[in-house]
Amino acid sequence: MGSRLVLARRTLGSLRSEKTIVLALVIQLFIAGFSSFLVVGLVSLYDPGSTESGALDVEVGVTGNASAEVATAIAGDDGRSAVPYGSQSAASAAFQRGEVQALVHATQQPSGRILVEATAPEGSFRTTLVVTELKDALSTLEREQRATFSHRLERQPIALPPEEQSNPYFSFTYTVLLPLLAFLPAFISGSVMADSLAEEAERGTLELLRVAPLSLRDVVDGKAIALVGLAPAQVALWLALLSYNGTAIANPVAVLALVAGVAAVLVAGGAALALRIGARREAQLLYSFVALGAFGAASLLPQSPQNLVARLAVDSPTTFTWLTLAATLALAAAAYAGLRWLAGGGET
Amino acid sequence: MKARNVLRVARWETTRSAGDIDRETAVAFVVVLLALAAIVPALVTMGPTPGEGIYRVGVTEDSQYADVVASDPQLVAVDPGADADVVVTDTTITYDDTAKGRAALSTLRSATVGYNDFLMRQEPDQNAAFPVVVSLTYRPQSIDVTGTQTGDDATDDDDDLDGSEGGAGAGTGGDDGQQAGGDGGGDGVAGGDDIPATGGGLSGLLGQAQSGTPSSISPPFPLQSLVFAFAFLLPLNIVIQAYGSSVLAERINRRGEPMLVAPISRGDIVAGKTLPYLLGALALISAIAAATGASALAVLAVAPLAALFLAATFFGAMLARSYKELTFVTVTVSVALTAYAFVPAVFAEVHPIAAISPLTVVVDSITGDGVTAGQFVLSTVPPGLAAFVLFGLGTGVYREEDMFTQLPIPSKLLDALAAPLTTRWRAGLWTALFLPFVFVAELFAVAVLFVAPVSISIPLLLGTVAVIEEVAKSIHVFAGFERGQYDRTFRNALVVGAASGVGFFLAEKLLLVTQLVGLPELDVAQAAFSPELLGASPGLLLVAPLALHVVTAAVSAVGAARSRLAYLGTLALAIVLHVAYNLAVVVVSLG
Structure with missing residues (x-):
């Protein structure tokens, strides 16, 4: 066991001296930061309420014989106001001058249906926001109109639950960001394992290691201990950072166990490919494809790895969640045993 | 460079790659690719939801809301008595006053809206159901984002x-x-x-x-280019991974030696080794363009970016010590270039700034908007030139003494920078060749900073521009002195510095291409690319920047000739001088 630990320490040492581990952390941070930046930007475009500036007020020019109903629906929310105009051309001119950000021409048909011709500014930063507000106002109008026509309907729409300020990034944080941060280190660990073994094989230093009082199995063990251990360590860092930022993480130990299991499977896969193929380019390519395919196939499971992380962290696990976690750990043990069997040349 | 030699190396690279793979590996590749091809349609039809069942709603089975909960995968119904985030009873809806409880409530609300639409679609009187x-x-609208109104826009x-x-x-x-x-x-x-x-x-x-x-x-999805960034750039990662491995493999166990002693030039070897991968990348891009409905113009626009991916990988593989290091070099290259292509393209159809990114051409060709020649040039020429220069730098160290030695990346980088500096005037030539990088870096800075208020963005940008330009003018000069290409004399420093400054000044005229797309209308872009004295005499307009570049380049060269520490000091001084000059110009032209 001692010699394996020495090898594990040397593997970590080489990661440190080549600064790859630092780069790995920086890249993960960049990817996570980038995707969060995107979502924050996206949500603030779609959901004006989330950016509490209040400066974004959408003014809508309203015309047509149903303008009274439309104006009520538009004015029903803080973020918008309705400006009535006598004619479509007057409203259009005001739109051209930028006095209103959107136009709504509403005409009620004899059937009771209101036809709305809506116009939004083309190619502007505010287009998305304007369209979102229009959609919201017209949905309100739709609900009010349905209520007036309730005698004409056989079924009645269900009353909406109350509206409450909620964090629009909540779901994203647990279902996208957290799984990304959890599985990226595991993926990188497997990739580095393939690199490390393929390089030893290509340089011929694997032969040298065999001359040392170590079996190939010990070599694989040593490298794998280092790389499988590294993945949960990085994820623990991300979890700590997220909790510090106010994102509560339930069941952190279970999340880390899942990451260690996935990392073990990927590391075993990377090592097996590198040992079997012996050339980095082919091993690395095949590893990428296999890992991608495995993640794709796993997301077809009733509870995918991504879903497991989300459920555990958000504190909605079911019995099945715990069973899947146990199955993942069992798979990791099996994969690792398979790798040791392969490294031992097929003997037990 | 001889076409015949290049083709022979290319053929050798292709056949060797194919021949290297044993039957077992080839079968594995086929099996894995077939499995991937089977998984993708399954994923598309199943549409996995990573958020499945994260919100628990306590609801009885006979409640109307039970159907609502069943319609949204994020929601899961539990017994009203059990632990739940939202509880629906006959009369009220209660929720946990936590972040999770509120998120669950708002998900329930939007699910109810969708469920109501589903109910209404079954109504016989559709006029009342969808009124x-x-x-x-x-x-x-005639007002644009910068708040200026021009005659052209109005018509x-x-x-x-x-x-x-x-x-x-x-x-x-x-x-x-x-x-x-x-x-x-x-x-x-x-x-x-x-x-x-x-x-x-x-x-x-x-x-x-x-x-x-x-x-x-x-509502229009403002980040449509995200989709295209992934569609066009992710497959390039596979190509650069294989390419980087192939280049680094030449450096392991002196495998590349036989080719080096063959009677062909280094350029032939590098071009030949690259050609199959470049063609592969182009084939991939063309296939994706055909699948997304983009035109041939889109392929032309992405091609220089693909070349830059390969060039940066080639250069990285020449510097890396091991495959592990190469993996991280490759990831860094792909993250950085994806960001460069992606960030400006976010504003496609919204703002002239988007013209920086080749992806804008792709977006425009899909939506059917025209692309002007200026936009096309701006989005393709800088990455194309940058690719060319990186291949040049990498080819410079494609030689025995560099390929088969193990050195940390920074010192390998100095080797690579110093290698082409055989005469003093060549320092100026290479400064000029670095300009595409300066240009790419400055465009990226503009793209990132232009949303910020002018009072913050302009000073930040002036600082960034000064740092980028001064480093570009002096880093290879420093490498030249460190690697003994130039004698460490004061006179040498002045001559090399002046050459570098003149080279930069001449090449900077390339930046005139920004005028073609109207970027200068943007305050920020103006500060970055044309901080010139408006209303000054034409002679002064030419002489002042020339003097600036020569003086600052000479200042940092003097330090570079002494030691690393002295170089850092004089570089800082040069940056301060540059910022002061830019600030003076901005103040004079604004005031």
């Missing part, structure tokens, strides 16, 4: 106005037809023949006219 039908069109608006009014009229006709048909789903309406069919199902997200019920309207 509002919307047709949405987009029309330009454009008039033309567009007529066009879109015609479109709106036709859209109404479509609505009438839909009413007669009585099909209230709203899907039938969108097929009006006035709507351009480009983009297929993406048309709503791409900001084109649409119509239907209020809930069927989708």
Whole structure:
């Protein structure tokens, strides 16, 4: 066991001296930061309420014989106001001058249906926001109109639950960001394992290691201990950072166990490919494809790895969640045993 | 460089790659690719939801809301007595006053909206079930984001106005037809023949006219280029991974030696080794363009970026010590270049800044908007030139003494920078060749900073520009002195510095290309690319920047000739001088 630990320490040492581990952390941070930046930007475009500036007020020019109903629906929310105009051309001119950000021409048909011709500014930063507000106002109008026509309907729409300020990034944080941060280190660990073994094989230093009082199995063990251990360590860092930022993480130990299991499977896969193929380019390519395919196939499971992380962290696990976690750990043990069997040349 | 030699090396690279793979590996590749091909359609049809069951709603089975909960995968029904985030009873809806409880409530609300639409679609009286039908069109406003009003824009608006009014009229006709048909789903309406069919199902997200019920309207997706960034750039990662491995493999166990002693030039070897991968990348891009409906112009626009991916990987593989290091070099290259292509393209169709990214050309070719020659040049020439220069630098160290030695990346980098500096005037030539990188870096800085208020963005940008330009003018000079290409004398320092400054000044005229797309209208871009004295005499306009570049380059060269520490000191001094000059110019031209 001692010699394996020495090898594990040397593997970590080489990661440190080549600064790859630092780069790995920086890249993960960049990817996570980038995707969060995107979502924050996206949500603030779609959901004006989330950016509490209040400066974004959408003014809508309203015309047509149903303008009274439309104006009520538009004015029903803080973020918008309705400006009535006598004619479509007057409203259009005001739109051209930028006095209103959107136009709504509403005409009620004899059937009771209101036809709305809506116009939004083309190619502007505010287009998305304007369209979102229009959609919201017209949905309100739709609900009010349905209520007036309730005698004409056989079924009645269900009353909406109350509206409450909620964090629009909540779901994203647990279902996208957290799984990304959890599985990226595991993926990188497997990739580095393939690199490390393929390089030893290509340089011929694997032969040298065999001359040392170590079996190939010990070599694989040593490298794998280092790389499988590294993945949960990085994820623990991300979890700590997220909790510090106010994102509560339930069941952190279970999340880390899942990451260690996935990392073990990927590391075993990377090592097996590198040992079997012996050339980095082919091993690395095949590893990428296999890992991608495995993640794709796993997301077809009733509870995918991504879903497991989300459920555990958000504190909605079911019995099945715990069973899947146990199955993942069992798979990791099996994969690792398979790798040791392969490294031992097929003997037990 | 001889075409025959290049082709022979290319053929050798291809056949060797194919021959290297044993049958077992080849079979494994085929099996894995087939499995991937089987998984993708399954993923598309199943549509996995990573958020499945994260919100627990306590609801009895006979409640109306039980069906609502069943309709949204994020929600899961539990017994009302059990631990739940939201509890629905006959009279009230209560929720946990936590972040999770509120998120669950808002998910339940939007699920109810969707469920109501589903209920209403089964009503016989569709006029009462869907009492509002919307047709949405987009029309330009004459005020643009920078708040300036130009004559050109105004005339454009008039033309567009007529066009879109015609479109709106036709859209109404479509609505009438839909009413007669009585099909209230709203899907039938969108097929009006006035709507351009480009983009297929993406048309709503791409900001084109649409119509239907209020809930069927989708706001334009401002980050459409995200989709294209992934579609066009992710496959390039596979190519650069294979390419990087192939280059680094030459450096392991002196495998590349036989080729080095063959009677062909280094350029032939590098070009030959690269050619199959470049062709592969182009084939991939063409296939993706065909699949997304982009034109040949889009392929042409992405091609220089693909070359830059390969060039940066080649250079990285020449510097890396091991495969592990190469993995991280490759990831860094792909993250950085994806960001460069992606960030400006976020503003496609919104802002001239987007012209920086080749992806804008792709987006425009899919939506059918025209691309001006200026936009095309701006988005393709800088990455193309940068690729060319990186290949040049990498080829410079494609020689025995560098390929087969193990050194940390920074010192290998100095080797690579110093290698081409055989004479003093060559320092100026290489400064000029670095300009594409300066340009790419400055464009990226503009793209990132332009949303910030002018009072913050301009000083930040002036600082960034000074740092980028001064480093570009001096880093190879420093390498030249460190690696003994130049004698460490004061006179040498002045001559080399002046050469570098002149080279930069001449090449900087390339930046005039920004004028083609009207970037200078932007305050930030103006500060970055043309901080010139408005109203000063033409002679001064030419002499002042020349003097600036020569002086600052000479200052940092003097330090570079002494030691690393002295170089850092004089570089800082040069940056301060540069910022002071830029600030003076901005203040004079604004005041």
